[in-house]
Amino acid sequence: MAVRGAVPEVIWARPERTGRGPKPAYTRDDIAAAAVRIADAEGLDAVSMRRVAAELGCGTMSLYNYVPRKEDLYELMMDAVSAEHEPWEPSGDWRADLFRVAHATRSLMHRHPWVPRLMSPVYGFSPHALRYLEHCLACLDPLDASYGTKIELIAMLNGVVTTYVRNELDTAERVRALPWSEDEENAMRIAYLGGQIASGAYPRMAAAFREDPGPIDLEAVFQRALERVVDGFAPR
């Protein structure tokens, strides 16, 4: 009896090729790459089984031979982008190495703006995600702490990076679903916010808006956030 449809099994435990029957026309990498290409160009919501199949040039239902559920397609996508994280030799300065990893993750998310939306611990155990985690732990070898603490630190740093970049990209990613332009979206939100502030109901918010911050350097704000998190864990 052939295994049809979804079955309780991680996609990575499924062999790509079993030996019997015709040779598969595509690899998992082909499929993941096609899905990533669509998500990069048209947003995550454009990634449908039909659309990916069309991108590959096969029938919709053929895709289900490779990917039992849409959820598994997301898992392939997240693993594919994790593969962009090429591990390097740790320098011995764990703090600097951690910052380097964080900046690499941020730029990865800028290349693939849908990643923050998909970020979840359940995708943290794909082959390339494990390689990434192992590399982070290698960077932390010089730090004298338990693995439990190190993993807490990595999780928190990843969380902060994700949150931060999500805030950077959120409107940009969601604007695709809007029936109007990003400018109109921003204009209307600012107009409403201005009205609320002017109402006097939120005096501290009003004061915050009056405070002149000077030019905002997103890169600097990000770096500052990273340093604060790391300092909270291991004060210098």
Added chain:
Amino acid sequence: MAVRGAVPEVIWARPERTGRGPKPAYTRDDIAAAAVRIADAEGLDAVSMRRVAAELGCGTMSLYNYVPRKEDLYELMMDAVSAEHEPWEPSGDWRADLFRVAHATRSLMHRHPWVPRLMSPVYGFSPHALRYLEHCLACLDPLDASYGTKIELIAMLNGVVTTYVRNELDTAERVRALPWSEDEENAMRIAYLGGQIASGAYPRMAAAFREDPGPIDLEAVFQRALERVVDGFAPR
């Protein structure tokens, strides 16, 4: 000419009642409460325009008189749960007050497990979200820092709380969409992870798993994370 369908306007700027025509049968609060009830009981994906209309006892398209787009329904839901955040008189100990806010947010998310998935800066400017933000700033009055820094701190703390609770609830929320049970899901992931670790390709991960952490106290891990973030901002 009547305003039909979506128009570039925040839902909060739309008056609930304009004076002309028959009296609306429902208030925004009714609608938000119905949607929240469904999301709490059956998960966020069960919240569809049809389902909410059915819950209210009206035709699907009648809902569009109140809520121009589904996105606005989410905005109503997020404001409705923000309203559960009743501001209190700050104690003068901003650190303790911040922790109290964070714990309240965490327990709110446990009551409404779909909140982390919806958490986004764009919902941060609804009436009750503004009230919440103003209250956080009030708690930070004793802290000698610019409003810019204070807002960075609040944003980071909220981000950490969201990330943390999302990790707690993620599988539980997503298990509803799975064609198998949560136990099977966990079992298969652990089985795969165990195999990978045993392969020897991830020595530090393997060491981390051999390390006996003793009983894990989620509450303590959470509190520790909060303290680390706050310490990173304002070392004692």
Added chain:
DNA sequence: CCTAGTTACGTACAGCGTACGCAGTGCGCT
């Protein structure tokens, strides 16, 4: 060689967001 298991793919179904048309209602203006 045979046959079981696999690939490929068309059809079909239930559900989604929502555009549009029309009937009925009651406020505001003349």
Added chain:
DNA sequence: AGCGCACTGCGTACGCTGTACGTAACTAGG
């Protein structure tokens, strides 16, 4: 007072989604 218009309520319909299922072609193991 009464006309007209803005509004509410709602049924229908369109294009989209994930995916269950049936069928035909193919190929490797016994």
